[in-house]
Amino acid sequence: MTILFHILLDIIFPIFVLVGAGALLQRLIRLDLSTLSTLTVYFLLPAVCFVNIYESNMSSKLISRTLLFLMLFNILLILTSMVIAKVNGFDRKLAATFKNSMVLSNSGNYGLPVSELVFAANPGGMSIQIIVSIFQNLLTFTYGFFNSVSAESSGSDILRKIMRLPVIYALLLAIFLKWLHIEIPEFLWKPIENSSNAFLAVALVTLGAQVAFLKITRISKPIVWIVIGRLIISPLIGLLVINILGLTDITAQALFIASSFPSSRNSALLALEYDNYPEYASQAVLLTTILSGITVTVVVYLSKILF
Numbered sequence: 001m002t003i004l005f006h007i008l009l010d011i012i013f014p015i016f017v018l019v020g021a022g023a024l025l026q027r028l029i030r031l032d033l034s035t036l037s038t039l040t041v042y043f044l045l046p047a048v049c050f051v052n053i054y055e056s057n058m059s060s061k062l063i064s065r066t067l068l069f070l071m072l073f074n075i076l077l078i079l080t081s082m083v084i085a086k087v088n089g090f091d092r093k094l095a096a097t098f099k100n101s102m103v104l105s106n107s108g109n110y111g112l113p114v115s116e117l118v119f120a121a122n123p124g125g126m127s128i129q130i131i132v133s134i135f136q137n138l139l140t141f142t143y144g145f146f147n148s149v150s151a152e153s154s155g156s157d158i159l160r161k162i163m164r165l166p167v168i169y170a171l172l173l174a175i176f177l178k179w180l181h182i183e184i185p186e187f188l189w190k191p192i193e194n195s196s197n198a199f200l201a202v203a204l205v206t207l208g209a210q211v212a213f214l215k216i217t218r219i220s221k222p223i224v225w226i227v228i229g230r231l232i233i234s235p236l237i238g239l240l241v242i243n244i245l246g247l248t249d250i251t252a253q254a255l256f257i258a259s260s261f262p263s264s265r266n267s268a269l270l271a272l273e274y275d276n277y278p279e280y281a282s283q284a285v286l287l288t289t290i291l292s293g294i295t296v297t298v299v300v301y302l303s304k305i306l307f
Helices: 003-027 031-056 060-087 091-103 111-118 123-150 156-163 164-181 188-211 222-243 249-258 265-273 279-304
Strands: none
Touching: 003 111, 003 188, 031 123, 031 164, 031 188, 031 222, 031 265, 060 091, 060 123, 060 222, 060 249, 091 123, 091 222, 091 265, 111 123, 111 249, 111 279, 123 164, 123 249, 123 265, 164 222, 188 265, 188 279, 222 249, 222 279, 249 265, 249 279
């Protein structure tokens, strides 16, 4: 109960304060959702990814074990989402939103605070979650963007659109500077860091504005499958991969917990940017975030018992 209370008070509540602010602003002054979405995807997201990668500092052994898990886990999750979308007969745009909502998790503003709380006495767990967060950024800006763009484009057009995204170059630049141990001067680092810090507020306000006039009269089949896929199937696949790789102790605990986080707000931003059923994506983020207060608590409890 203590963990559940902290998750609800310290993580869920602050998130919904900003979502509520966005919904209120949308009702009062009608925000320009297209501008907000473009600002977030083309300016703030690159700043977040650059800062995360540039500031990370972990051992090669820990990184390699975690990356092996993440690659196998996400391959299985992607294949599972494709099968579910195919069986249910979702069209291309709906399938893109469904797959992104199921595969992309909120490992940043949700996952990092949860890990900080759970692994307060063991910084190794937090280090693993940082790797997961960076990997999720990479997955978002490759698989996630490909999914969203391919719903309306194909072939070389998809590649051109992806290569125009500034976040790709922000990631490469951060890796390059870190590899060469080049220190960024304060007068440049400060605006980059400020932009990164702005991402959370702008992204959640945008999400709130998206759902300001939503009326959920019934829970549709795609939403049900997203909730099941993200909050139940995902941690089960995570547990399977952990057992296959023979992971134990803090590594197994951290990765099992990381597999249970709700849908990423980035899936809603991508759906809005490319008009792929953004109402479903927004509902998925809200519902999985709300229900994760229960499911994540269960996974945290099981991680302590199993590992």
